[in-house]
Amino acid sequence: MNLVLMVWRQENARTVGHMQRIEAKDISPDMSFLEMLDVVNQRLTVAGQSPITFDHDCREGICGSCGVVINGVPHGPQPGTTTCQLHMRHFRDGQVVVIEPFRARAFPVIRDLMIDRSAFDRVIAAGGFITSPTGSAPDGNAMLVSKGAADAAMDAAACIGCGACVAACPNASAMLFVGAKVSHLGLLPQGRPERWSRVHAMVAAMDAEGFGGCTNYLECTAVCPKNVSPDFIGRLNRDLIGAVFLARPRVASTEAG
Amino acid sequence: MQRLFYDTIKGGDFRAREHNVYRLAEISNQIIDQCVAQGVPFAREYGGQLANRSFGGAQVSRTFYARGQTGQQLLLGSYQALSRQIAAGQVKMFPRTEMLDLVVVDGRACGIVTRDLVSGAIESHAADAVILATGGYSNVFYLSTNAKGCNVTATWRAHKRGAGFANPCFTQIHPTCIPVTGDHQSKLTLMSESLRNDGRVWVPLRPSDQRPPAQIPEAERDYYLERRYPSFGNLVPRDVASRAAKAVCDENRGVGPGGRGVFLDFSDAISRQGEAVVRERYGNLFDMYERITAENPYKVPMRIYPAVHYTMGGLWVDYNLMTTVPGLFVLGEANFSDHGANRLGASALMQGLADGYFIIPYAIGGYLAGSKAGTASTDKPEFGAAKAQVKERANRLLARKGKRTAMSFHRELGKLLWENCGMARTAAGLQQALSRIPELREQFWREVMVPGGPEELNQSLESAGRVGDFLEFSELLCRDALAREESCGGHFRQEYQTPDGEARRDDARFAHVAVWEHRGDGQEPLRHTEPLSFANVHLAQRSYK
Ligand SMILES: Cc1cc2nc3c(=O)[nH]c(=O)nc-3n(C[C@H](O)[C@H](O)[C@H](O)COP(=O)(O)OP(=O)(O)OC[C@H]3O[C@@H](n4cnc5c(N)ncnc54)[C@H](O)[C@@H]3O)c2cc1C
Ligand code: FES
Numbered sequence: 001m002n003l004v005l006m007v008w009r010q011e012n013a014r015t016v017g018h019m020q021r022i023e024a025k026d027i028s029p030d031m032s033f034l035e036m037l038d039v040v041n042q043r044l045t046v047a048g049q050s051p052i053t054f055d056h057d058c059r060e061g062i063c064g065s066c067g068v069v070i071n072g073v074p075h076g077p078q079p080g081t082t083t084c085q086l087h088m089r090h091f092r093d094g095q096v097v098v099i100e101p102f103r104a105r106a107f108p109v110i111r112d113l114m115i116d117r118s119a120f121d122r123v124i125a126a127g128g129f130i131t132s133p134t135g136s137a138p139d140g141n142a143m144l145v146s147k148g149a150a151d152a153a154m155d156a157a158a159c160i161g162c163g164a165c166v167a168a169c170p171n172a173s174a175m176l177f178v179g180a181k182v183s184h185l186g187l188l189p190q191g192r193p194e195r196w197s198r199v200h201a202m203v204a205a206m207d208a209e210g211f212g213g214c215t216n217y218l219e220c221t222a223v224c225p226k227n228v229s230p231d232f233i234g235r236l237n238r239d240l241i242g243a244v245f246l247a248r249p250r251v252a253s254t255e256a257g
Numbered sequence: 258m259q260r261l262f263y264d265t266i267k268g269g270d271f272r273a274r275e276h277n278v279y280r281l282a283e284i285s286n287q288i289i290d291q292c293v294a295q296g297v298p299f300a301r302e303y304g305g306q307l308a309n310r311s312f313g314g315a316q317v318s319r320t321f322y323a324r325g326q327t328g329q330q331l332l333l334g335s336y337q338a339l340s341r342q343i344a345a346g347q348v349k350m351f352p353r354t355e356m357l358d359l360v361v362v363d364g365r366a367c368g369i370v371t372r373d374l375v376s377g378a379i380e381s382h383a384a385d386a387v388i389l390a391t392g393g394y395s396n397v398f399y400l401s402t403n404a405k406g407c408n409v410t411a412t413w414r415a416h417k418r419g420a421g422f423a424n425p426c427f428t429q430i431h432p433t434c435i436p437v438t439g440d441h442q443s444k445l446t447l448m449s450e451s452l453r454n455d456g457r458v459w460v461p462l463r464p465s466d467q468r469p470p471a472q473i474p475e476a477e478r479d480y481y482l483e484r485r486y487p488s489f490g491n492l493v494p495r496d497v498a499s500r501a502a503k504a505v506c507d508e509n510r511g512v513g514p515g516g517r518g519v520f521l522d523f524s525d526a527i528s529r530q531g532e533a534v535v536r537e538r539y540g541n542l543f544d545m546y547e548r549i550t551a552e553n554p555y556k557v558p559m560r561i562y563p564a565v566h567y568t569m570g571g572l573w574v575d576y577n578l579m580t581t582v583p584g585l586f587v588l589g590e591a592n593f594s595d596h597g598a599n600r601l602g603a604s605a606l607m608q609g610l611a612d613g614y615f616i617i618p619y620a621i622g623g624y625l626a627g628s629k630a631g632t633a634s635t636d637k638p639e640f641g642a643a644k645a646q647v648k649e650r651a652n653r654l655l656a657r658k659g660k661r662t663a664m665s666f667h668r669e670l671g672k673l674l675w676e677n678c679g680m681a682r683t684a685a686g687l688q689q690a691l692s693r694i695p696e697l698r699e700q701f702w703r704e705v706m707v708p709g710g711p712e713e714l715n716q717s718l719e720s721a722g723r724v725g726d727f728l729e730f731s732e733l734l735c736r737d738a739l740a741r742e743e744s745c746g747g748h749f750r751q752e753y754q755t756p757d758g759e760a761r762r763d764d765a766r767f768a769h770v771a772v773w774e775h776r777g778d779g780q781e782p783l784r785h786t787e788p789l790s791f792a793n794v795h796l797a798q799r800s801y802k
Contacts, residue, residue, distance in 0.1 A: 012714075028438075028439055028441060030438040030439055030441075031439075031441045032443070032549075034443065035441045035442070035443050036441075038441070038443055038664070039441055042662050042664060042665070045662050045706055045708055045717065046660065046661075046662065046706065048708070049708075050708055050709060051708065051716070051717060053714060053716055056405055057404040057405055057406045058404040058405075059404065059405055059443065059444045059446075060444075060446050060447075060545070061545065062326065062329045063404065078548070080544070081548055085545065085548050085549065086548075087548065087549065087551070089551060110375060110714065111714050114714075118352060121340065121343075121350075121352075124336070124337060124340045125340040125341065125343050125344040126344065128337055128340065129295070129296075129337035129338055129340055129341040130294065130295055130296040130337070131341065132291070132294040132295050132338070134291060134338075134614050134615075134618070135287075135291075135614070135615070135618075136294075137287070137290040137291045137293065137294035137295075138290065138294065139290055140289045140290045140292075140293035140294075140299075140307055141306050141307055143293075144301075144304070144305025144306065145301050145305055146301065146303075146305055147301045147302065147303050147305070149301075150298055150299070150300060150301040153296075153298040154298040154300075154323060154324055154330075157298045157323070157330060157333065158324075158326070160329075184296065184298065185296050188296050188298065190293065190294055190295075190296050191296050
């Protein structure tokens with residue numbers, strides 16, 4: 001099939017971007033979206049034009065690096081699917097496909113469709129871990145974890161940190177991401193001792209990075225490629241209230257292990 | 258533990274060091290404890306205990322898992338622990354930075370040269386010791402299950418600076434991947450091996466049987482793994498399952514477009530245990546399969562075919578994970594250490610985490626104690642020289658302005674290797690590849706088209722540099738495969754097989770690790786050997802019958 005791409009081109013974070021119209025001919029419905037971009041890039045290169053820059057790595061929906069906005073929707077039209085797993089059979093012959101980077105103040109564009117997501121790394125570094133120096137771990141079965149808690153933690157841990165939630169949210173809020181991380185660790189008994197300090201630190205870091213607040217649009221869950229549940233935002237809010245009353249200042253992260 | 262030790266040695270077809278594997282088995286429990294403490298959400302039984310299941314090549318349930326995403330969850334666990342150290346100022350992270358050379362001063366590894374992938378700046382970093390954990394080289398085949406970012410550049414350039422490369426021909430082909438659909442294919446997707454616990458593998462009994470699977474009666478199906486290996490059945494190790502799939506497809510009994518595929522059928526499991534149980538176990542994998550193929554595996558059998566997945570070979574390291582270059586250590590898939598000629602399911606992460614959490618912290622101290630720590634400096638002329646070489650190479654790539662992209666060369670190389678150095682290898686095929694690779698490499702350096710400049714973000718330049726290294730490394734891969742005149746694990750030479758088509762080892766001549774020494778571009782590399790001796794296990798022909 002033949003498509004018309006409207007692709008966001010931007011040299012770097014300091015320059016102004018623009019849309020470029022590119023014809024993508026003879027696209028197979030069995031191609032993934034990124035394979036379609038590969039084919040387009042090969043043709044651009046041979047024609048002496050500059051190929052489209054985009055991030056990708058695993059190409060199987062687990063690393064979270066590939067997200068772009070396709071026709072207005074982060075990761076495109078298929079629910080619960082990352083860009084790399086979206087296949088061209090979901091598009092029609094002759095369709096115009098608009099491709100843009102995830103947009104949020106906290107995610108500056110590096111070039112074209114590639115964005116800088118390191119704000120998420122800093123939110124994790126602020127508290128998204130369980131303090132457990134290597135070598136001192138107790139027997140894994142010493143602390144029993146109910147199947148329900150383990151499954152719920154796993155549901156939250158399915159987040160791949162792609163940032164689609166931020167890109168979809170009118171407030172550019174990262175509450176679904178932070179909610180998933182806080183819930184994953186807080187639902188497990190191992191993570192409970194740091195539960196309040198963690199939520200405090202991560203929410204502070206989230207605010208400092210310039211992510212907005214949640215006003216319940218829930219666009220985030222509509223586009224989440226891992227179907228992370230909005231319940232985790234509720235849990236984050238409850239934990240935050242708990243933290244206001246119970247938190248002790250965080251000291252743990254200054255020591256090495 | 259004894260069982261894990263024995264299974265790993267046997268699974269590796271007796272081409273791993275016994276003492277290394279013993280240490281790995283010993284540490285294995287601590288790894289799980291460490292991950293649990295970090296908050297990795299391993300599956301639990303109703304009673305709260307950690308759940309187990311069995312995995313390829315093992316008849317016992319001893320694999321801990323986190324839904325179908327164990328690897329990803331272990332990665333997130335270490336990433337979170339690392340993030341904590343970054344916040345504590347113990348670790349400095351350089352994202353979007355590629356190592357392009359190793360710097361050796363007075364015979365010791367003293368630092369690296371990197372390229373900042375955003376600005377294009379070439380930089381030097383001095384160090385008391387260098388640790389590489391840069392993964393495997395499966396992508397030399399272009400199509401593999403590995404992430405697109407995996408490459409051989411770091412280990413290859415370290416090899417060219419003196420680090421011995423061990424057993425490059427030990428590559429693993431994974432039996433359960435989604436078949437190729439066309440020339441545009443950029444990677445192959447693995448369907449987790451756990452599916453073989455409940456899925457049954459079959460092909461039609463008759464060649465070129467085009468009927469849809471539901472119309473092929475039971476009596477006209479060949480459950481070839483169950484037939485050939487009654488005791489392991491669908492759970493035989495990866496190399497055995499992969500070769501068996503190739504064999505039936507070579508007999509024209511493959512299924513799906515192009516005939517390179519076999520069925521993995523869940524209908525028995527679904528009728529026995531109900532769809533809900535199957536969904537609970539494999540739901541996300543089934544969804545992924547459907548996303549890619551547009552077929553519903555609850556209704557029609559999956560189609561699978563082997564694909565390159567893991568590389569047991571890698572830089573040679575001693576028991577302390579140090580290479581032949583003092584001060585250069587290698588961890589994880591990038592080293593050659595524990596898997597011999599074939600790796601068992603779930604053991605890559607076990608080894609990687611063992612190396613990183615429990616071995617290197619102790620092993621590196623021994624080296625540092627004997628060196629003058631803190632004296633490394635980027636002022637040494639070796640840094641300047643390495644930087645100049647890196648820059649020169651990039652400029653050479655950019656100056657060509659030829660007609661072909663690096664990706665098209667990579668594809669061609671991948672095809673050549675898959676055909677001649679893939680699941681079944683012959684001396685003639687390997688020789689053919691060995692004469693073609695240098696031609697292809699020359700053509701690459703003559704005709705490659707790399708757009709853009711050196712001092713900017715340039716993904717084409719990054720990829721061209723890696724393809725250039727693959728074009729050198731692939732020669733060593735084929736050379737090693739040619740020199741190893743036996744079949745073992747993932748290395749199957751058609752000349753060396755038993756009458757019923759199983760791998761035939763030659764312990765008298767090849768019970769050793771092959772370690773290659775680089776002697777300069779255009780020079781024949783030298784093959785050294787490290788003999789393998791077995792004090793506790795008895796060398797036997799692997800049998801999964
Ligand atoms: C689809 C799939 C499923 C798997 N499932 C399992 C499983 O269930 N159980 C199991 O035990 N194993 C599994 N494996 C194998 C296992 O995941 C890998 O062996 C393991 O991740 C290797 O870890 P590593 O840290 O050594 O290397 P990698 O995870 O490959 O990491 C290497 C890192 O180094 C970076 N890098 C490479 N070169 C450079 C350079 N020059 N400069 C800077 N950085 C560089 C790469 O970008 C990458 O981030 C699976 C592998 C795949 C592909
Ligand atoms: S490339 Fe990894 S999630 Fe898409």
